[in-house]
Amino acid sequence: MTAPAWPAPAKLNLFLHITGRRPDGYHELQTVFQFLDFGDRLSFDVLRDGAVRRANAVAGFGADDDLAVRAARLLQQHSGCALGCNIHLDKRIPVGGGLGGGSSDAATTLVALNRLWQLGLPDTALAQLGLTLGADVPVFVHGFAAWAEGIGEQLTPVSPPEPWYLVVTPGCAVNTREMYNDPGLPRATPRIAWADYMAGRAHNDFEPVVRKRYPAVAAALDWAAQFGRARLSGSGASVFVEFPSREEAGRAFGVLPPDLSAFVARGLNRSPLRTAVA
Numbered sequence: 001m002t003a004p005a006w007p008a009p010a011k012l013n014l015f016l017h018i019t020g021r022r023p024d025g026y027h028e029l030q031t032v033f034q035f036l037d038f039g040d041r042l043s044f045d046v047l048r049d050g051a052v053r054r055a056n057a058v059a060g061f062g063a064d065d066d067l068a069v070r071a072a073r074l075l076q077q078h079s080g081c082a083l084g085c086n087i088h089l090d091k092r093i094p095v096g097g098g099l100g101g102g103s104s105d106a107a108t109t110l111v112a113l114n115r116l117w118q119l120g121l122p123d124t125a126l127a128q129l130g131l132t133l134g135a136d137v138p139v140f141v142h143g144f145a146a147w148a149e150g151i152g153e154q155l156t157p158v159s160p161p162e163p164w165y166l167v168v169t170p171g172c173a174v175n176t177r178e179m180y181n182d183p184g185l186p187r188a189t190p191r192i193a194w195a196d197y198m199a200g201r202a203h204n205d206f207e208p209v210v211r212k213r214y215p216a217v218a219a220a221l222d223w224a225a226q227f228g229r230a231r232l233s234g235s236g237a238s239v240f241v242e243f244p245s246r247e248e249a250g251r252a253f254g255v256l257p258p259d260l261s262a263f264v265a266r267g268l269n270r271s272p273l274r275t276a277v278a
Contacts, residue, residue, distance in 0.1 A: 003088070007272040008108040009039035010099040010167075010265070011139070012233045012240055014160060015202035017189040026135075026151045027180060030191060033136075034145045034160060036167070037272060038265035040093050040101060042068060042108050046116050047084035052076060055086040060095045067133055071106035072113055074129055081117050094261070096173025098234030100140065106133050107140030108273055115277070127153075143274030147194060158194065159269050163242040164249040167233075168224055168262040170216035174236040182209045210236045220260055227252050242267075 013031045020028040045055070052072045054063040063069050068087050076084070087109065093101030110126045113119075123141055130137030135152035146155040179185065186205045196202065210232060211218040217237050224230035224241045232239050243249040249264045256262050 003043040003045055005041040005043045005090070006108050006112045007039055007276055008042055008093075008101070008104040009140075009268070009272050010036040010093045010101065010104065011136070012036065012165065012167075012267070013098070013204065014231070015197060016204045016206060016232075016234065017192065017202065018185060018187050018205045019189055019191050021187050022151075027187065028150065029148070029152060030189075031148045031152065032145070032158060032160060032197060033139045033148055033155075034162075035143075035268040035271045036099075036165065036265040037268055038092070038167075038263055039272070040105055040108075041090040042105060042112065043088040044109075044112055044116055045086040045088075047086060049084055050076075050082055051084040053084075053086050055088045058089055058091045067102040067106035067137075068109040071109040071130065071133055071137075074133065075110055075113055075117075075119070075126075078129055079117070079119050079121070081119060083117050085113060085116070094169045094173075094238060096175070097169050097238035098174065098176075098232065098236045099167070099238050100136050100234070103130075103134045103136035104140045104273075106130055106137050110137075110141060111273060111277060140271065140273065143271035143277075145269035147197075160198075160267070162267040162269060163244060164246050164264060164266055165240045165242050166224070166227070166249045166252050166262055166264055167238055167240045168220050168256070168260050169238045170214075170220045170260055172214055172216045172237050174210060174214060174217065176235045178213075179206055179209060179235040182213070184209045184212070204232045206235045207232045216259075223257060223260070 127138035
């Protein structure tokens with residue numbers, strides 16, 4: 001019998017400001033996370049021998065670099081669970097696109113195996129474990145659209161509009177670490193409030209440096225801008241533009257240049273993962 005699939009949704013950063021840098025090198029930021037009704041899917045076979053394996057090959061990264069595998073092993077170690085699993089990963093979120101694919105896979109693994117291994121850990125504990133894997137993992141564990149601060153782990157639920165998006169990915173992957181280390185990245189953007197964001201006084205601090213270093217991303221932003229305000233998600237490479245309806249987003253998708261890939265998705269303030277758990 002085929003194991004049921006668990007959703008691992010993509011996310012967008014609706015804006016991203018770098019407000020400072022901590023002594024340990026981590027950057028302080030402000031952002032809004034919103035989920036999409038598009039993402040990866042994972043299924044798990046519970047194993048009695050304690051092994052944790054990825055059951056299928058995924059182009060672009062090996063099993064030991066897979067955050068889902070690392071999350072399963074971390075949860076196993078933390079809980080002392082003697083069970084293991086085979087992880088089946090249907091990878092749909094572009095790698096290196098700034099859409100949170102790896103973090104979402106990790107969060108879904110923590111939430112799913114907490115159920116399948118019958119561990120009974122609260123979401124707060126799963127989110128704290130996830131934070132050791134990546135700053136974006138907690139928002140996927142909690143599953144609500146959030147105003148995020150700190151390094152992205154200080155989360156306040158928010159309810160931005162839920163439009164349709166055309167999400168466009170050029171044929172490149174942006175190296176997030178390189179972008180954070182770029183000397184041209186602003187690191188002292190003044191902090192704003194929710195009202196400032198809703199009034200349109202927000203942007204993505206990565207956009208100028210990514211535009212400069214990745215001409216393909218700059219071209220994608222310029223193409224998408226004909227339909228509205230084109231924005232970068234995270235450090236890129238994916239960009240997005242919003243539409244009031246699926247039909248209008250679909251018409252823009254229909255004239256996509258051949259050197260770009262894209263998908264249409266609805267913005268969601270409640271993660272499909274939390275809907276599946278409920």
